Amino acid sequence: MSKLSFFLGCIAPNRYPGIEAATIKTLEKLGIELVDLKGASCCPAPGVFRSFDKITWLSLASRNVTLSEEMGLDILTVCNGCFGSLVDANNIMKEDPKLKEEVNKILKEIGHEFKGTIEVRHIIEYLSQEVGVEKIKAAVTIPMDLNIALHYGCHLVKPSKERHLGSTENPRFFDELVEATGATSVDYEDKMACCGAGGGARTAVLDTSLQMVMNKLEHMKAAGVDCIIDACPFCHLQFDVGQTEIKKKFNKVYDIPVVHYSQLLGLAMGLPLSELGINQNLIVNEEFNKKIERIRGGANE
Amino acid sequence: MSDIIKTSDFDMEFRDEVFKEPDADKITLCFNCTGCTSGCPMAELEPEYNIRKFLRMANLGMKDALLNSPYLWYCTTCYKCQERCPQGVKNVDTLLKIRTIAIQNGIMHDNHRKVSQLVIKLGHAVPINDEAKEKRKDVGLDDTPPTVHKFEDALGEVQKLLKITGFDKLVVDKEETS
Numbered sequence: 115m116s117k118l119s120f121f122l123g124c125i126a127p128n129r130y131p132g133i134e135a136a137t138i139k140t141l142e143k144l145g146i147e148l149v150d151l152k153g154a155s156c157c158p159a160p161g162v163f164r165s166f167d168k169i170t171w172l173s174l175a176s177r178n179v180t181l182s183e184e185m186g187l188d189i190l191t192v193c194n195g196c197f198g199s200l201v202d203a204n205n206i207m208k209e210d211p212k213l214k215e216e217v218n219k220i221l222k223e224i225g226h227e228f229k230g231t232i233e234v235r236h237i238i239e240y241l242s243q244e245v246g247v248e249k250i251k252a253a254v255t256i257p258m259d260l261n262i263a264l265h266y267g268c269h270l271v272k273p274s275k276e277r278h279l280g281s282t283e284n285p286r287f288f289d290e291l292v293e294a295t296g297a298t299s300v301d302y303e304d305k306m307a308c309c310g311a312g313g314g315a316r317t318a319v320l321d322t323s324l325q326m327v328m329n330k331l332e333h334m335k336a337a338g339v340d341c342i343i344d345a346c347p348f349c350h351l352q353f354d355v356g357q358t359e360i361k362k363k364f365n366k367v368y369d370i371p372v373v374h375y376s377q378l379l380g381l382a383m384g385l386p387l388s389e390l391g392i393n394q395n396l397i398v399n400e401e402f403n404k405k406i407e408r409i410r411g412g413a414n415e
Numbered sequence: 416m417s418d419i420i421k422t423s424d425f426d427m428e429f430r431d432e433v434f435k436e437p438d439a440d441k442i443t444l445c446f447n448c449t450g451c452t453s454g455c456p457m458a459e460l461e462p463e464y465n466i467r468k469f470l471r472m473a474n475l476g477m478k479d480a481l482l483n484s485p486y487l488w489y490c491t492t493c494y495k496c497q498e499r500c501p502q503g504v505k506n507v508d509t510l511l512k513i514r515t516i517a518i519q520n521g522i523m524h525d526n527h528r529k530v531s532q533l534v535i536k537l538g539h540a541v542p543i544n545d546e547a548k549e550k551r552k553d554v555g556l557d558d559t560p561p562t563v564h565k566f567e568d569a570l571g572e573v574q575k576l577l578k579i580t581g582f583d584k585l586v587v588d589k590e591e592t593s
Contacts, residue, residue, distance in 0.1 A: 124541035127560035135554040150561040153569025155538040165514040170582040224572040272494035313492035318524040
């Protein structure tokens with residue numbers, strides 16, 4: 115059994131716990147044990163922290179990394195933002211001896227030392243590279259015959275110099291994981307476009323940030339999909355909460371359900387719907403729920 | 416007609432400060448191909464947000480105009496421009512450095528300040544609440560995640576770290592600083 119520490123971040127555990135629960139249960143079925151990363155904090159949020167003060171961002175991210183180093187485990191994240199912060203920080207600390215020394219002076223005062231002994235992984239690239247599509251297909255008990263709009267999100271694949279995951283404009287690895295569950299990843303206009311939440315934009319300039327996600331929702335709607343599949347709780351929040359904000363501010367209704375890949379995997383592995391938290395979203399689409407029920411039959415109970 | 420740019424407004428010390436970010440000096444290699452701005456999803460919505468112009472302004476040392484532009488905060492850090500630049504300009508990383516200098520000059524969105532203060536107080540930018548605790552229980556999880564929310568010592572470490580780096584003072588309420 116492979117073993118990793120589970121870095122929760124903020125939005126998954128504190129807004130969309132279904133993502134956390136689905137991740138633990140589906141990875142267990144794939145022979146991956148997730149261990150609590152006790153005492154971890156915010157990654158910290160790169161848009162604000164990296165903008166405000168690089169040393170603070172680097173120190174706090176490095177503290178999170180050292181918690182996992184102390185357990186001798188690589189870190190698993192389910193969030194593009196956390197992935198970006200932790201991978202970038204881990205790489206900088208490994209490559210820049212001067213910054214490492216400066217940050218380690220700070221970490222020493224709270225009883226930690228960055229050594230550079232572990233890697234930071236994102237659930238999607240980990241499943242793609244370490245588990246593989248065939249093994250996931252074999253674990254699927256109910257092929258989810260859905261048409262989905264896939265949202266990679268930016269920081270899963272960019273900056274490519276730090277990620278090494280191939281093309282950032284036409285990647286395929288996440289589509290392959292979706293198709294392993296029996297779903298169809300439908301092509302739509304500007305598929306790789308940003309959700310608009312990152313960089314502190316959602317916090318600073320909400321209306322403009324919502325207009326960006328509205329562009330994506332328009333394109334997804336035009337493609338006639340059953341739901342959105344994402345791999346980041348912040349994108350997830352932007353799509354889910356964003357749709358309710360857009361309804362209020364711009365009087366536009368999309369009603370597209372938002373599902374994290376771990377939750378789609380849970381559906382395809384026959385896990386009870388109540389444990390996946392999909393209906394804890396603000397956007398609850400009855401038509402989608404009926405379709406899920408039709409596909410899964412008795413497994414919904 | 417465009418505003419006239421006065422060379423007397425150029426602040427080369429500001430440019431030097433920006434160039435302290437590794438590879439930020441690559442903005443001098445820009446030959447205005449506009450690949451960055453033409454692909455920018457924010458420029459599509461808000462033409463005033465122009466990353467190429469901002470980096471050009473930084474290279475000219477146009478400190479005041481740049482730091483006071485509200486559009487400095489529109490970038491979502493999607494990194495599309497940085498990926499596309501044929502000259503290897505670190506568009507996003509350089510913009511973040513410019514933002515840092517703005518912060519050091521006291522220019523900060525109130526909502527960003529609030530998020531920062533949440534991390535200082537609770538260790539999370541988006542902390543737990545009662546509704547989330549119920550949701551956690553409903554999906555079979557413990558009502559409190561095993562993060563700084565559960566371990567007080569760990570929260571203490573985070574708070575001490577943010578004090579050592581001076582972050583707590585950086586994001587203190589405006590009234591308290593004056």
